Amino acid sequence: xxxxxxxxxxxxxxxxxxxxxxxxxxxxxxxxxxxxxxxxxxxxxxxxxxxxxxxxxxxxxxxxxxxxxxxxxxxxxxxxxxxxxxxxxxxxxxxxxxxxxxxxxxxxxxxxxxxxxxxxxxxxxxxxxxxxxxxxxxxxxxxxxxxxxxxxxxx
Numbered sequence: 840x841x842x843x844x845x846x847x848x849x850x851x852x853x854x855x856x857x858x859x860x861x862x863x864x865x866x867x868x869x870x871x872x873x874x875x876x877x878x879x880x881x882x883x884x885x886x887x888x889x890x891x892x893x894x895x896x897x898x899x900x901x902x903x904x905x906x907x908x909x910x911x912x913x914x915x916x917x918x919x920x921x922x923x924x925x926x927x928x929x930x931x932x933x934x935x936x937x938x939x940x941x942x943x944x945x946x947x948x949x950x951x952x953x954x955x956x957x958x959x960x961x962x963x964x965x966x967x968x969x970x971x972x973x974x975x976x977x978x979x980x981x982x983x984x985x986x987x988x989x990x991x992x993x994x
Contacts (some may be wrong), residue, residue, distance in 0.1 A: 932938045943949040950956040 940949075950957060
């Protein structure tokens with residue numbers, strides 16, 4: 840009988856009768872407690888992963904910020920190079936006396952000795968005045984009095 844006790848057939852027969860008769864066949868059989876799906880190793884792994892994420896979040900943010908700052912500085916540098924190029928071209932033009940004379944005639948209404956300068960007005964007999972653009976278009980004394988009037992009215 841000792842040999843039958845450990846045989847597979849005997850074990851299967853005991854399991855089958857226990858299932859047929861129900862849980863109360865051999866007294867009160869309870870299920871073994873369910874093991875948690877979160878084992879100690881899994882918890883440790885989750886803790887390590889979370890620690891790595893937290894530890895790397897700030898340096899990654901700094902890296903991304905610095906990369907965008909570097910790109911912005913490159914764009915500024917390129918714009919500055921273009922501006923320098925334009926200024927060098929303008930300097931070269933200003934070294935030409937004919938260009939300087941043209942600009943003086945156009946912007947400052949200069950005339951050569953012996954020439955007669957004319958100012959053309961429209962057919963109404965009045966010269967067209969530019970629309971007032973702000974304080975920069977008025978004489979300084981007008982701005983001063985406007986400031987005095989404005990401060991006097993706020994008392």
